[in-house]
Amino acid sequence: MSEFRHYSRYYKEMGGALALYIVVLIVSLRWGMQLEHGPLQTLVFLSPMLPFLLGVWAVVRQIRRSDEFMRKISLEHLAITAGITAGWTFTYGFLENAGFPRLSMFTVWPAMGAVWAVLSVAQAWRNRGPA
Incomplete structure (x- = not known):
């Protein structure tokens, strides 16, 4: 295909x-x-x-x-996205203890989507051919 x-x-x-x-x-x-x-x-x-x-x-x-290369890239993006999102939510949990407003769980998916999108754009930019 x-x-x-x-x-x-x-x-x-x-x-x-x-x-x-x-x-x-x-x-x-x-x-x-x-x-x-x-x-x-x-x-x-x-x-x-x-x-x-x-x-x-x-x-x-x-x-x-997808082919093996795209699967590899997808897995890398998933791992990085999970790590960044986990770090952000864990950090924000401590900030809530310091009086920051509580965030809805609905903020997690958009954060993950944003990280994935940034990774995808960065990957596409990095892999673009010579101008």
């Missing part, structure tokens, strides 16, 4: 998962707020995790379709 088709397929899978996630998130927030506290409300608020899992599936499929 050509590299373009390889990534095109991934972008379609991930784009579909993200679009579905946005729709389910909006519906779950609007509907869930109207429900009484209890198991049904909890399930409604957890429902965006189903399309999120489709996004995870898209990433796993992309890695499995």
